[in-house]
Amino acid sequence: MxxxxxxxxxxxxxxxxxxxxxxxxxxxxxxxxxxxxxxxxxxxxxxxxxxxxxxxxxxxxxxxxxxxxxxxxxxxxDRSSTWFPDAPDSMGRIMQWLSFGGNELMAAAGARLIRILDYPHDLPVLQARAIESFRILDEHLSDREFLELGHPTIGDIACFPYVAMAGEGGIDLKPYANILRWIDRIRQIPGFIPMPGIPAIGAVAA
Amino acid sequence: MxxxxxxxxxxxxxxxxxxxxxxxxxxxxxxxxxxxxxxxxxxxxxxxxxxxxxxxxxxxxxxxxxxxxxxxxxxxxDRSSTWFPDAPDSMGRIMQWLSFGGNELMAAAGARLIRILDYPHDLPVLQARAIESFRILDEHLSDREFLELGHPTIGDIACFPYVAMAGEGGIDLKPYANILRWIDRIRQIPGFIPMPGIPAIGAVAA
Incomplete structure (x- = not known):
């Protein structure tokens, strides 16, 4: 196991x-x-x-x-072979979001660490970086249901947590309607498990 | 093309x-x-x-x-299917170094930017982070010829440039004999192309 x-x-x-x-x-x-x-x-x-x-x-x-x-x-x-499929262009496209999740979005993770565990980082700097990454993500999601390929992949999984929990880092997700709709879609994947700090389904309409 | x-x-x-x-x-x-x-x-x-x-x-x-x-x-x-092979554990192992190349080693990239293009970053902070990443890399290479699988992969390619050109960021590679030997091995791959700032073959013996 x-x-x-x-x-x-x-x-x-x-x-x-x-x-x-x-x-x-x-x-x-x-x-x-x-x-x-x-x-x-x-x-x-x-x-x-x-x-x-x-x-x-x-x-x-x-x-x-x-x-x-x-x-x-x-x-x-993954027996469905959809979460990180074989095709070179699919792998390359998904890899872009593995990198984004491990790099750009770690600013949002850092902001959250400061707020929930009192870490000694520079909150305004990290929040500003996080907001810039959310702007890019929101724009990307303006005409897409998931980050790549039209269905959920490990790219979505790599980016989801620190975006969805950004409120815990003092960042308001309300300006990012496309992100909020994407969070809703991920919440509806069978087998989804919640975490504290993730907005409830329908938060976009609130 | x-x-x-x-x-x-x-x-x-x-x-x-x-x-x-x-x-x-x-x-x-x-x-x-x-x-x-x-x-x-x-x-x-x-x-x-x-x-x-x-x-x-x-x-x-x-x-x-x-x-x-x-x-x-x-x-x-890659018709040899060796640079990013199919096996799940091979992909996972190589991916660790794609992340390392895109994250930890970018401190060395930043130090180099300051020195060669006069970028406004904090040189001592970046050099210290780079040195910590080199220590980890050197230790990993103490019993290996390449980062994973015993042969060159895209993990090596992702990590090579900013390590090999670290001298341009004011970081001395002499303390890292395993890294210097790895640089030698990569330089000997057929099709290798040089860049300014990469140590000559045999620098480890100097």
Whole structure:
């Protein structure tokens, strides 16, 4: 069984739990005391020298980095072959959003960390960066239901958590109607699991 | 033919040119005036709303983000199927280094930009982050010839440029003997193309 080194409130860990639940793959969750900085402990650095969660183990395979774990899980367990399909252009297009989820959107993750766990980052700088990334995402979603290919992929999963939970970082999603509709669509995927801070379905109409 | 929106000195553009040359795929290079901020122009933002180079076009496919372009090119043009192979665990392992190349190692890219193009970033902060990423990379390479799978992959290509050109960002690679040996190995791949700032073969022995 997959072992996931996990912290309940982490959006990056949630990406992995969300895809696993949608694909009906069970996992053993090994809690990491993120608040107590267990992810920087000598023991944990042997699992991931970057000192970050999540880490996944599946038999002999051990992987760090949420986006890398999504790639592995989709290729190993997605029998529909739709979450990270074979075609070179599909992979390239989805990869753009794995990068966006692991880079640009981590500003929103940082803003949330400051607000919910009192992290010592520069809140206005991170909020401004997050807002710029939301503007790009909202524009992209103006004529699309999902980020690429017209259906959900691991690109959506990689971007969803820190966008959907942006309110916890003090960022109002109301200006981004296309993003709010996309959040609604993702909430309706069979196997979706909620997290605190994600807007309720229909928030766009409110 | 592939069209690459390109800037000669960009390490991110070089990643793409390097893989194309190794795979013997020709491309049309469209120069972008990076110094003149053409990548932030209205015209360019229509190609890539993130305002970054490289951008690649291949027929109907347009992609931003060096790592995404590497994924596409490997899947579309690598007849050996070794640069980004099918197996789920291979993809997951390589993806870790696509993320590392697009995240952690961009500190080294930033340090280089400050030094060669006088960018207004915080040099000591970026150098310290780069050094931490080099420490992790050097340790990883202590018992490996390439980053994963025992042979070169797009993971190596994604990480190579900003490590190899770190000297231009004022970072000395001498303490990282495993990295210097890895640079030597990559330089010896048929189709390798040099860039200014990359140490000569044998620098490890110097």
């Amino acid at each position: 997959i072992r996931l080194y996990d912290f309940e409130l982490s959006g990056s860990c949630y990406k992995v739990r969300l895809l696993l639940n949608i694909l009906k793959v069970s996992c053993e969750r090994i809690p990491v005391d993120f608040v107590g900085k267990e992810h920087k402990s000598e023991r944990f650095l042997k699992l991931n020298p970057l000192g970050e969660i999540p880490v996944m183990e599946d038999g002999e395979v051990r992987l760090r980095d949420a986006q890398s774990i999504l790639v592995y899980i989709a290729r190993q367990y | 592939i069209r690459l929106y390109d800037f000669e000195l960009s390490g991110s553009c070089y990643k793409v040119r390097l893989l194309l040359n190794i795979l013997k795929v020709s491309c049309e290079r469209i120069p972008v005036d990076f110094v003149g901020k053409e990548h932030k122009s209205e015209r360019f933002l229509k190609l890539n709303p993130l305002g970054e180079i490289p951008v690649m076009e291949d027929g109907e496919v347009r992609l931003r983000d060096a790592q995404s372009i590497l994924v596409y090119i490997a899947r579309q043009y």
